[in-house]
Amino acid sequence: MARAPGTAPYACHPADSRGRLHAEELSTFRSPWQRDRDRIIHSSAFRRLKHKTQVFVEHDGDAWRGDYFRTRLTHTIEVAQVARTIAGVLGLDTDLAEAVALAHDLGHPPFGHTGEDALAALMAPYGGFDHNAQALRIVTRLERHYAGFDGLNLTWETLEGIAKHNGPVAAPYPWALAEVNAAWDLRLDSFASAEAQVAAVADDIAYNHHDLHDGLRAGLFTEADLAELPLVGPAFAEVDRRHPGLDPGRRRHEGLRRVFGAMVEDVIAVAQGRLAAARPANAEAIRAMDGPVIRFSKPLYQNLKAIKGFLFTRMYRAETVMEERASVTAMLNTLFPMLMDDPRLMPAEWQDEMAAALDTTRRARVVLDYVAGMTDRFAISEYGRLTGLRGAAAQP
Structure with missing residues (x-):
């Protein structure tokens, strides 16, 4: 039976929060994590997710894009919805x-994972690049709106969740993560809270569902191609039995919503079983466990491996997508050294950051912060402005 949200003994409870790096008065009507949520939603970085993509690159006139494909923003909203549902059933916050x-x-x-791969290669001599570590840098340093501190001054529990929602992090750490961890030990060698683990699994559920949907809409494969896939094929067969x-359009939606529901129900059932067996007394007991408490069952995990293998071949490595990957990688490989060599090409506030950088590594990290914060369309626009190439000619 489902618990009321936030009532389980192994949940993180607001009264037990480790607080914020910079002390603030408690809100009279919001919990610490409600305030964290609100600050994230109102951040500049969150708004920019609207024009950052998952798989298909966004630029004007792109035949592969449209209003129906997911962006990082719509993906994030879907992840948050799934996370709230699972957390509520399990009695978590x-x-x-x-x-x-x-x-x-x-x-x-x-440019999605393609952009991350390109920046990781460019930053290899300067401490590397990882999007989770960069998220921490954004919420602790780069958002500069509040009078009393840089960043959003989020609670320890939210920072912990951002850092290790996918599990413990092994050293050596990306420089951005090491910087935050040095200021406030996030216990990177342990698992995160159950709430953060829920967010990680919700991410898997959301992208497995919507990448099938977006791939179908893009014409990279058809429903007939999915018939032999575990979980997906049976879901469509059930729709055909019930609604001949x-x-x-309705058949596609009904089939994929069943896939979505099966993933959510599997995670909840596994978590309830593991929690009942382990009987963790508090949130610390969750962190001390020898594995994640929120995860898929082994059979479903194997099914998802088959689905991911299909998506890798038919979507992530599709010819048209690979052409886009090559194009945007070349774009970033051009932009990054140009900005390193001539900071005057950046806005004034970033020129000031570069002037304060004392060595090449620090300069590279300033350029990284600037480039990583770009949206797809702004990166393409800047490439065109700085190279003199416009429109179709701007594609390397």
Whole structure:
């Protein structure tokens, strides 16, 4: 039976929060994690997710894009919805789960995972690049709106969740993560709270669902191609049994919503079983466990491996997508050294940051912060402005 949200003994409870790096008075009507959630939603980095993409690159006139494909923002909203649902059923703090979910992709650069791969290669000599670490840098340093501190001054629990929602982090750490951890030990060698683990699994559920949907809409594969896939094929077969002759659009939606529901129900059932067996007394007991308490069952995990393998071949490595990957990688490989060599090409506030950088590594990190914060369309626009190439000619 479901617990009331936030009532489980193993939940993170607001009264037990480790607080904020910079002390603030408690809100009279919001919990610490409600305030974290609200600060994330009102941040500049969150708004920029609107024009950062998952798989398909966004630029004007792109035949592969449209209003129906997911962006980082719509993906993040879907993750937050799933996280609240699962956390609520398990008696966890839904506000903390939502806050971690809303922040989990703030550090993604333009052009999705392709942009991350390109920046990781460019930053290899300077301490590396990781989008989770960059998200921490954004919420602790780069958002500069509050009078008393840089960043959003989020609670320890939300920062912990951003840092290690996917599990313990092994040293050596990316420089941005090491910087935050030095200021406030996030216990990177342990698991995160159950709420953060929920956000991580919600991420998997959301992208497995919507990448199938977006791939179908893009014409990279058809429903017939999915018939032999575990979980997906049976879901469509069930729709056909219950609703014979359903029009294609409704059939697609009904099939994929069943896939979505099966993933959510599996996670809840596994978590309830593990929690009942382990009987963790508090949130610290969750962190001390020898594995995640929130995860898929082994059979479903194997099914998802097959689905991910299909998506990797038919979507992430599709010819048109690979052409886009090559194009935007070349774009970033051009922009980054140009900005390193001539800071005057950046806005005035970033020129000031570069002037204060004392060595090449610090200069590279300033350029990284600037480039990683770009949206897809702004990166393409800046490439065109700085190279003199416009429109179709701006594609390397």
